[in-house]
Amino acid sequence: MGPLIPNGLIPIEWNFVISILIGFAFGYILEASGFSSSRKLVGVFYGYDFAVLKVFFTAAAVAVIGLYYMDYLNWLDISQLYIQPTYLWAAIAGGFIMGTGFLAGGYCPGTSLAGVAIGKIDAIAFTVGLMIGIFAFSELYEVLEPLFTASNLGNPTLADSFGISPYMLILGFSLCAIIAFYVSDKVRAKVKKVIY
Amino acid sequence: MKKEDQFKSRVYWNPYFGGFLLGLLIIFTFYITGRGLGASGALKSVVVTTTDVIATEHAHSNKYYSQFLDSDDSPMNNWLVFEALGMLFGAFVSGAIAGRLKLKVEHSPKITSTRRLVFALVGGALFGFGAQIARGCTSGAALSGISVLSTGGFITMLSIFGSGFLVAYLFRKNWI
Numbered sequence: 001m002g003p004l005i006p007n008g009l010i011p012i013e014w015n016f017v018i019s020i021l022i023g024f025a026f027g028y029i030l031e032a033s034g035f036s037s038s039r040k041l042v043g044v045f046y047g048y049d050f051a052v053l054k055v056f057f058t059a060a061a062v063a064v065i066g067l068y069y070m071d072y073l074n075w076l077d078i079s080q081l082y083i084q085p086t087y088l089w090a091a092i093a094g095g096f097i098m099g100t101g102f103l104a105g106g107y108c109p110g111t112s113l114a115g116v117a118i119g120k121i122d123a124i125a126f127t128v129g130l131m132i133g134i135f136a137f138s139e140l141y142e143v144l145e146p147l148f149t150a151s152n153l154g155n156p157t158l159a160d161s162f163g164i165s166p167y168m169l170i171l172g173f174s175l176c177a178i179i180a181f182y183v184s185d186k187v188r189a190k191v192k193k194v195i196y
Numbered sequence: 197m198k199k200e201d202q203f204k205s206r207v208y209w210n211p212y213f214g215g216f217l218l219g220l221l222i223i224f225t226f227y228i229t230g231r232g233l234g235a236s237g238a239l240k241s242v243v244v245t246t247t248d249v250i251a252t253e254h255a256h257s258n259k260y261y262s263q264f265l266d267s268d269d270s271p272m273n274n275w276l277v278f279e280a281l282g283m284l285f286g287a288f289v290s291g292a293i294a295g296r297l298k299l300k301v302e303h304s305p306k307i308t309s310t311r312r313l314v315f316a317l318v319g320g321a322l323f324g325f326g327a328q329i330a331r332g333c334t335s336g337a338a339l340s341g342i343s344v345l346s347t348g349g350f351i352t353m354l355s356i357f358g359s360g361f362l363v364a365y366l367f368r369k370n371w372i
Contacts, residue, residue: 002226002227002228002230003226003227003228003229003230004227004228004229005228005229005230006229006230010228015229015275016275016278018228018229019229019275019276019278019279019282020278020279020281020282020285021282022221022224022225022228022233022279022282023278023279023280023281023282023283023285023286024282024283024285024286024289025217025221025282025286026218026221026233026279026282026283026286027282027283027284027285027286027287027288027290028286028287028289028290029214029217029218029221029286030218030283030287031286031287031288031290031291031294031296032208032209032214032290032294033208033209033211033214033215033218034208034209036287036291036296037302038302038316039302039303039304039371040208042364042371044360045360045361045364045371046364046368046371046372048372050211051208051211051214054211054212054215055211055212055214055215055218056215056334056339057215058211058212058214058215058216058218058219059215059216059218059219059222059339060219060339060342060343061219062215062216062218062219062220062222062223063218063219063220063222063223063226063339063342063343064342064343064344064345066219066220066223067223067226067343067344070223070227075227076226076227078344080230081226081230081231081344082230082231082232082344083341083344083346084331084332084336084337084340084341084346084348084349085331085348086346086347086348086351087331087348088351090329090330090331091330091331091337091348091351091352091355092351092355093326093329093330093355094326094327094328094329094330094331094352094355095326095330095351095352095353095354095355095356095358095359096326096355096356096358096359097322097323097325097326097329097359098322098323098326098327098330098333098334098352098355098356098359099326099355099356099357099358099359099360099362099363100319100322100326100359100360100363101318101319101320101321101322101323101324101325101326102319102323102356102360103319103360103363103364103366103367104315104316104318104319104322104367104370105315105316105317105318105319105320105322105323106315106316106319106370106371107316107319107320107323108235108323108333108334108335109235109236109239109323109324109327109333109334109335110233110235110283110333110334110335111334112320113235113280113283113284113287114283114287115287116284116287117283117284117285117286117287117288117291118287118288118291118296118297118298119291119297119298119299119300120300120301120302121299121300121301121309121313122301122302122303122312122313122316123316125313125316125317125320126316126317126319126320126323127239127320128317128320129316129317129318129319129320129321129322129323129324130236130239130320130321130323130324130327131239131242131243131324132317132320132321132324133320133321133322133323133324133325133326133327133328134236134239134240134243134324134325134327134328135243135247136321136324136325137260137324137325137328137329138243138244138247138258138260138261138328139258141258141259141260142259144329145259147329148329153347153348155346156346156347156348157344157345157346157347158345158346158347158350159345160347161347166345169345170345173342192372194371194372196302196304
Protein backbone atom coordinates (compact mmCIF):
# COMPACT_ATOMS: atom_id res chain seq x y z
CA MET A 1 0.00 0.00 0.00
CA GLY A 2 1.18 3.49 -0.80
CA PRO A 3 2.99 5.74 -0.20
CA LEU A 4 5.64 3.37 -1.52
CA ILE A 5 8.95 4.85 -0.35
CA PRO A 6 7.87 5.61 3.26
CA ASN A 7 6.55 2.06 3.53
CA GLY A 8 9.82 0.60 2.25
CA LEU A 9 8.31 -0.79 -0.96
CA ILE A 10 10.83 1.08 -3.11
CA PRO A 11 14.43 1.27 -1.87
CA ILE A 12 15.41 4.77 -0.76
CA GLU A 13 18.29 4.75 -3.27
CA TRP A 14 15.73 5.17 -6.02
CA ASN A 15 14.63 8.43 -4.46
CA PHE A 16 16.89 10.66 -6.53
CA VAL A 17 16.16 8.96 -9.84
CA ILE A 18 12.46 9.33 -9.13
CA SER A 19 12.87 12.95 -8.07
CA ILE A 20 14.59 13.85 -11.34
CA LEU A 21 11.90 12.08 -13.39
CA ILE A 22 9.08 13.78 -11.45
CA GLY A 23 10.85 17.13 -11.82
CA PHE A 24 11.21 16.53 -15.56
CA ALA A 25 7.48 15.89 -15.93
CA PHE A 26 6.64 18.90 -13.74
CA GLY A 27 8.88 21.25 -15.76
CA TYR A 28 7.58 19.86 -19.04
CA ILE A 29 3.92 20.34 -18.06
CA LEU A 30 4.52 23.89 -16.79
CA GLU A 31 6.36 24.94 -19.95
CA ALA A 32 3.96 23.23 -22.35
CA SER A 33 1.02 24.93 -20.58
CA GLY A 34 2.63 28.31 -21.24
CA PHE A 35 3.82 28.93 -17.68
CA SER A 36 7.28 29.98 -18.85
CA SER A 37 5.68 33.30 -19.91
CA SER A 38 5.13 35.90 -17.19
CA ARG A 39 2.64 37.80 -19.32
CA LYS A 40 0.51 34.69 -19.65
CA LEU A 41 0.75 33.97 -15.91
CA VAL A 42 -0.40 37.38 -14.68
CA GLY A 43 -3.25 37.39 -17.21
CA VAL A 44 -5.51 35.85 -14.56
CA PHE A 45 -5.25 39.05 -12.47
CA TYR A 46 -6.29 41.30 -15.36
CA GLY A 47 -8.81 38.97 -16.95
CA TYR A 48 -7.13 38.47 -20.33
CA ASP A 49 -5.81 34.91 -19.80
CA PHE A 50 -7.11 32.38 -17.28
CA ALA A 51 -4.64 29.56 -17.98
CA VAL A 52 -3.26 29.79 -14.42
CA LEU A 53 -6.70 29.42 -12.86
CA LYS A 54 -7.65 26.55 -15.17
CA VAL A 55 -4.42 24.57 -14.83
CA PHE A 56 -4.16 25.15 -11.08
CA PHE A 57 -7.71 24.21 -10.14
CA THR A 58 -7.96 21.31 -12.62
CA ALA A 59 -4.72 19.89 -11.18
CA ALA A 60 -5.87 20.36 -7.59
CA ALA A 61 -9.30 18.80 -8.25
CA VAL A 62 -7.85 15.81 -10.13
CA ALA A 63 -5.23 15.27 -7.41
CA VAL A 64 -7.57 15.52 -4.43
CA ILE A 65 -10.23 13.29 -6.05
CA GLY A 66 -7.59 10.76 -7.10
CA LEU A 67 -5.82 10.62 -3.75
CA TYR A 68 -9.01 10.19 -1.75
CA TYR A 69 -10.28 7.59 -4.22
CA MET A 70 -7.04 5.61 -3.90
CA ASP A 71 -7.44 5.83 -0.12
CA TYR A 72 -11.01 4.52 -0.47
CA LEU A 73 -9.72 1.59 -2.55
CA ASN A 74 -6.99 0.92 0.05
CA TRP A 75 -4.23 1.52 -2.48
CA LEU A 76 -2.90 4.36 -0.39
CA ASP A 77 -3.11 5.38 3.25
CA ILE A 78 -3.96 9.06 3.12
CA SER A 79 -3.09 9.53 6.79
CA GLN A 80 0.55 8.76 5.92
CA LEU A 81 0.82 11.61 3.43
CA TYR A 82 2.63 14.77 4.46
CA ILE A 83 0.27 17.57 5.43
CA GLN A 84 2.07 20.80 6.00
CA PRO A 85 1.51 22.45 9.37
CA THR A 86 -0.90 25.35 9.59
CA TYR A 87 0.58 28.45 11.16
CA LEU A 88 -2.29 30.84 10.67
CA TRP A 89 -0.55 34.23 10.58
CA ALA A 90 2.52 33.00 8.76
CA ALA A 91 0.31 31.49 6.01
CA ILE A 92 -1.65 34.74 5.62
CA ALA A 93 1.34 37.11 5.79
CA GLY A 94 3.56 34.89 3.63
CA GLY A 95 0.78 34.49 1.06
CA PHE A 96 0.23 38.25 0.95
CA ILE A 97 3.93 38.92 0.32
CA MET A 98 4.01 36.18 -2.33
CA GLY A 99 0.96 37.63 -4.10
CA THR A 100 2.63 41.05 -4.24
CA GLY A 101 5.83 39.45 -5.52
CA PHE A 102 3.82 37.57 -8.15
CA LEU A 103 2.34 40.79 -9.59
CA ALA A 104 5.65 42.67 -9.40
CA GLY A 105 7.79 39.86 -10.80
CA GLY A 106 5.34 37.94 -12.98
CA TYR A 107 6.44 34.49 -11.83
CA CYS A 108 6.36 32.10 -8.91
CA PRO A 109 9.33 29.84 -8.06
CA GLY A 110 8.32 26.81 -10.16
CA THR A 111 7.31 28.82 -13.21
CA SER A 112 10.44 30.98 -13.04
CA LEU A 113 12.53 27.80 -13.34
CA ALA A 114 10.51 26.94 -16.47
CA GLY A 115 11.24 30.46 -17.78
CA VAL A 116 14.96 30.15 -17.01
CA ALA A 117 15.09 26.84 -18.89
CA ILE A 118 13.92 28.40 -22.16
CA GLY A 119 16.07 31.52 -21.87
CA LYS A 120 13.82 34.19 -20.33
CA ILE A 121 16.19 36.75 -18.85
CA ASP A 122 13.41 38.21 -16.68
CA ALA A 123 12.94 34.73 -15.19
CA ILE A 124 16.66 34.62 -14.38
CA ALA A 125 16.30 37.98 -12.59
CA PHE A 126 13.29 36.66 -10.70
CA THR A 127 15.19 33.51 -9.63
CA VAL A 128 18.14 35.60 -8.41
CA GLY A 129 15.57 37.69 -6.53
CA LEU A 130 14.13 34.55 -4.93
CA MET A 131 17.51 33.68 -3.50
CA ILE A 132 17.97 37.23 -2.21
CA GLY A 133 14.57 37.00 -0.51
CA ILE A 134 15.38 33.63 1.07
CA PHE A 135 18.73 35.01 2.24
CA ALA A 136 17.04 38.10 3.73
CA PHE A 137 14.53 35.93 5.59
CA SER A 138 17.29 33.70 6.99
CA GLU A 139 19.32 36.68 8.20
CA LEU A 140 16.25 38.29 9.79
CA TYR A 141 14.99 34.99 11.21
CA GLU A 142 15.35 35.96 14.87
CA VAL A 143 13.20 39.06 14.30
CA LEU A 144 10.63 37.13 12.27
CA GLU A 145 10.45 34.06 14.47
CA PRO A 146 7.41 35.24 16.51
CA LEU A 147 5.40 35.65 13.28
CA PHE A 148 6.84 32.44 11.81
CA THR A 149 5.77 30.30 14.75
CA ALA A 150 2.61 32.12 15.93
CA SER A 151 -0.72 30.27 16.23
CA ASN A 152 0.43 26.79 15.33
CA LEU A 153 -2.74 24.81 14.64
CA GLY A 154 -0.95 21.51 14.04
CA ASN A 155 -1.42 19.67 10.73
CA PRO A 156 -5.18 19.87 10.17
CA THR A 157 -7.06 19.18 6.96
CA LEU A 158 -10.17 21.17 6.14
CA ALA A 159 -12.14 18.10 7.24
CA ASP A 160 -10.59 18.44 10.71
CA SER A 161 -10.94 22.22 10.84
CA PHE A 162 -14.61 22.33 9.89
CA GLY A 163 -15.75 18.88 10.96
CA ILE A 164 -17.16 18.15 7.48
CA SER A 165 -16.70 14.90 5.56
CA PRO A 166 -13.70 15.16 3.18
CA TYR A 167 -15.87 13.78 0.36
CA MET A 168 -18.34 16.65 0.74
CA LEU A 169 -15.45 19.12 0.76
CA ILE A 170 -14.05 17.61 -2.44
CA LEU A 171 -17.46 17.79 -4.08
CA GLY A 172 -17.79 21.43 -3.02
CA PHE A 173 -14.28 22.26 -4.21
CA SER A 174 -14.90 20.65 -7.61
CA LEU A 175 -18.17 22.55 -8.04
CA CYS A 176 -16.42 25.82 -7.15
CA ALA A 177 -13.74 25.04 -9.74
CA ILE A 178 -16.34 24.40 -12.47
CA ILE A 179 -18.15 27.65 -11.62
CA ALA A 180 -14.83 29.53 -11.67
CA PHE A 181 -14.02 28.08 -15.12
CA TYR A 182 -17.41 29.14 -16.44
CA VAL A 183 -17.16 32.67 -15.01
CA SER A 184 -13.58 33.08 -16.25
CA ASP A 185 -14.66 32.38 -19.84
CA LYS A 186 -17.43 35.01 -19.51
CA VAL A 187 -14.98 37.56 -18.11
CA ARG A 188 -12.38 36.87 -20.77
CA ALA A 189 -14.93 37.45 -23.53
CA LYS A 190 -15.56 40.95 -22.14
CA VAL A 191 -12.00 42.05 -21.34
CA LYS A 192 -9.89 43.80 -23.95
CA LYS A 193 -7.46 41.36 -25.57
CA VAL A 194 -3.80 41.68 -24.72
CA ILE A 195 -1.38 40.38 -27.33
CA TYR A 196 1.83 38.98 -25.89
CA MET B 197 -2.79 40.21 -34.63
CA LYS B 198 -5.68 37.80 -34.82
CA LYS B 199 -3.55 35.22 -36.55
CA GLU B 200 -0.84 35.48 -33.91
CA ASP B 201 -3.44 34.94 -31.21
CA GLN B 202 -4.64 31.76 -32.87
CA PHE B 203 -1.09 30.57 -33.33
CA LYS B 204 -0.31 31.00 -29.61
CA SER B 205 -3.33 29.10 -28.47
CA ARG B 206 -2.33 26.24 -30.72
CA VAL B 207 1.25 25.91 -29.52
CA TYR B 208 0.42 25.84 -25.81
CA TRP B 209 -1.49 22.91 -24.40
CA ASN B 210 -5.15 23.22 -23.60
CA PRO B 211 -5.10 24.36 -19.93
CA TYR B 212 -7.49 21.60 -18.84
CA PHE B 213 -5.21 19.01 -20.44
CA GLY B 214 -2.14 20.49 -18.72
CA GLY B 215 -4.03 20.67 -15.44
CA PHE B 216 -5.21 17.07 -15.76
CA LEU B 217 -1.66 15.81 -16.36
CA LEU B 218 -0.36 17.95 -13.49
CA GLY B 219 -3.03 16.45 -11.21
CA LEU B 220 -1.96 12.92 -12.21
CA LEU B 221 1.66 13.87 -11.51
CA ILE B 222 0.73 15.09 -8.02
CA ILE B 223 -1.10 11.82 -7.32
CA PHE B 224 1.91 9.85 -8.57
CA THR B 225 4.30 11.93 -6.45
CA PHE B 226 2.27 11.46 -3.26
CA TYR B 227 1.79 7.74 -4.03
CA ILE B 228 5.52 7.15 -4.45
CA THR B 229 7.08 9.56 -1.95
CA GLY B 230 4.32 10.48 0.51
CA ARG B 231 4.93 14.18 -0.23
CA GLY B 232 3.87 16.65 -2.90
CA LEU B 233 5.72 18.76 -5.44
CA GLY B 234 7.89 21.74 -4.52
CA ALA B 235 9.95 24.47 -6.09
CA SER B 236 11.19 27.07 -3.59
CA GLY B 237 12.80 24.42 -1.36
CA ALA B 238 15.53 23.79 -3.92
CA LEU B 239 16.47 27.48 -3.96
CA LYS B 240 16.58 27.48 -0.17
CA SER B 241 19.09 24.63 -0.36
CA VAL B 242 21.21 26.68 -2.75
CA VAL B 243 21.14 29.68 -0.38
CA VAL B 244 21.94 27.57 2.70
CA THR B 245 24.81 25.78 0.93
CA THR B 246 26.26 29.00 -0.50
CA THR B 247 26.17 30.68 2.91
CA ASP B 248 27.71 27.60 4.50
CA VAL B 249 30.60 27.65 2.01
CA ILE B 250 31.26 31.39 2.26
CA ALA B 251 30.62 31.89 5.99
CA THR B 252 30.55 28.50 7.71
CA GLU B 253 30.52 29.80 11.29
CA HIS B 254 27.83 32.32 10.55
CA ALA B 255 25.64 29.69 8.89
CA HIS B 256 25.96 27.29 11.82
CA SER B 257 25.22 29.97 14.42
CA ASN B 258 22.17 31.24 12.50
CA LYS B 259 19.02 29.72 13.93
CA TYR B 260 17.40 29.19 10.50
CA TYR B 261 20.31 27.86 8.41
CA SER B 262 21.51 25.57 11.18
CA GLN B 263 18.23 23.61 11.02
CA PHE B 264 19.27 22.42 7.56
CA LEU B 265 22.95 21.88 8.36
CA ASP B 266 22.56 19.48 11.27
CA SER B 267 22.99 16.22 9.42
CA ASP B 268 26.11 15.03 7.64
CA ASP B 269 24.34 15.27 4.29
CA SER B 270 24.84 18.41 2.28
CA PRO B 271 21.56 20.34 1.92
CA MET B 272 22.18 20.27 -1.84
CA ASN B 273 21.81 16.52 -1.64
CA ASN B 274 18.07 16.53 -1.12
CA TRP B 275 14.99 15.54 -3.01
CA LEU B 276 13.89 19.03 -4.00
CA VAL B 277 17.23 19.95 -5.57
CA PHE B 278 17.11 16.94 -7.88
CA GLU B 279 13.49 17.70 -8.64
CA ALA B 280 14.42 21.27 -9.61
CA LEU B 281 17.20 20.04 -11.89
CA GLY B 282 14.67 17.74 -13.52
CA MET B 283 12.29 20.71 -13.91
CA LEU B 284 14.90 22.76 -15.74
CA PHE B 285 15.58 19.85 -18.06
CA GLY B 286 11.88 19.08 -18.66
CA ALA B 287 10.99 22.69 -19.39
CA PHE B 288 13.99 22.95 -21.72
CA VAL B 289 12.88 19.89 -23.70
CA SER B 290 9.31 21.19 -23.97
CA GLY B 291 10.57 24.61 -25.10
CA ALA B 292 12.95 22.99 -27.61
CA ILE B 293 10.21 20.85 -29.15
CA ALA B 294 7.86 23.84 -29.45
CA GLY B 295 10.61 26.13 -30.78
CA ARG B 296 10.49 28.54 -27.85
CA LEU B 297 14.16 28.53 -26.86
CA LYS B 298 15.24 32.15 -27.08
CA LEU B 299 17.31 34.43 -24.89
CA LYS B 300 15.09 37.44 -24.29
CA VAL B 301 13.45 39.77 -21.78
CA GLU B 302 9.71 39.38 -22.06
CA HIS B 303 7.88 42.61 -21.30
CA SER B 304 4.92 44.74 -22.29
CA PRO B 305 5.76 47.15 -25.15
CA LYS B 306 4.77 49.98 -22.81
CA ILE B 307 7.74 49.45 -20.48
CA THR B 308 11.50 49.06 -20.99
CA SER B 309 13.51 45.85 -20.49
CA THR B 310 15.35 47.48 -17.60
CA ARG B 311 12.11 48.28 -15.80
CA ARG B 312 10.94 44.71 -16.36
CA LEU B 313 14.17 43.27 -14.96
CA VAL B 314 14.12 45.51 -11.88
CA PHE B 315 10.53 44.53 -11.10
CA ALA B 316 11.34 40.85 -11.73
CA LEU B 317 14.25 41.01 -9.28
CA VAL B 318 12.23 42.81 -6.59
CA GLY B 319 9.21 40.56 -7.16
CA GLY B 320 11.43 37.50 -6.86
CA ALA B 321 12.88 38.78 -3.59
CA LEU B 322 9.38 39.35 -2.19
CA PHE B 323 8.23 35.93 -3.35
CA GLY B 324 11.27 34.18 -1.86
CA PHE B 325 10.80 36.01 1.43
CA GLY B 326 7.07 35.25 1.57
CA ALA B 327 7.61 31.59 0.66
CA GLN B 328 9.88 31.17 3.69
CA ILE B 329 7.33 32.77 6.02
CA ALA B 330 4.49 30.60 4.68
CA ARG B 331 6.71 27.46 4.62
CA GLY B 332 6.21 26.92 0.90
CA CYS B 333 5.27 28.52 -2.38
CA THR B 334 2.51 28.07 -4.95
CA SER B 335 3.68 24.50 -5.64
CA GLY B 336 4.69 23.18 -2.25
CA ALA B 337 2.24 24.98 0.03
CA ALA B 338 -0.76 25.89 -2.12
CA LEU B 339 -1.07 23.20 -4.84
CA SER B 340 0.31 20.20 -2.94
CA GLY B 341 -1.48 21.39 0.22
CA ILE B 342 -4.88 21.57 -1.46
CA SER B 343 -4.32 18.11 -2.94
CA VAL B 344 -4.46 16.65 0.58
CA LEU B 345 -7.04 19.21 1.82
CA SER B 346 -4.48 20.91 4.09
CA THR B 347 -6.03 23.88 5.88
CA GLY B 348 -2.73 25.76 5.69
CA GLY B 349 -2.55 25.06 1.95
CA PHE B 350 -5.98 26.61 1.39
CA ILE B 351 -5.15 29.68 3.48
CA THR B 352 -1.88 30.20 1.61
CA MET B 353 -3.59 29.77 -1.77
CA LEU B 354 -6.37 32.23 -0.89
CA SER B 355 -3.83 34.69 0.46
CA ILE B 356 -1.60 34.53 -2.66
CA PHE B 357 -4.45 34.92 -5.16
CA GLY B 358 -6.42 37.36 -3.00
CA SER B 359 -3.48 39.70 -2.50
CA GLY B 360 -2.64 39.34 -6.19
CA PHE B 361 -6.04 40.74 -7.12
CA LEU B 362 -5.70 43.45 -4.46
CA VAL B 363 -2.37 44.76 -5.77
CA ALA B 364 -3.00 44.09 -9.49
CA TYR B 365 -4.15 47.69 -10.00
CA LEU B 366 -0.83 49.05 -8.71
CA PHE B 367 1.18 47.04 -11.22
CA ARG B 368 -1.17 47.37 -14.22
CA LYS B 369 1.22 49.54 -16.24
CA ASN B 370 3.75 46.69 -16.31
CA TRP B 371 1.34 44.23 -17.86
CA ILE B 372 -1.56 45.80 -19.76
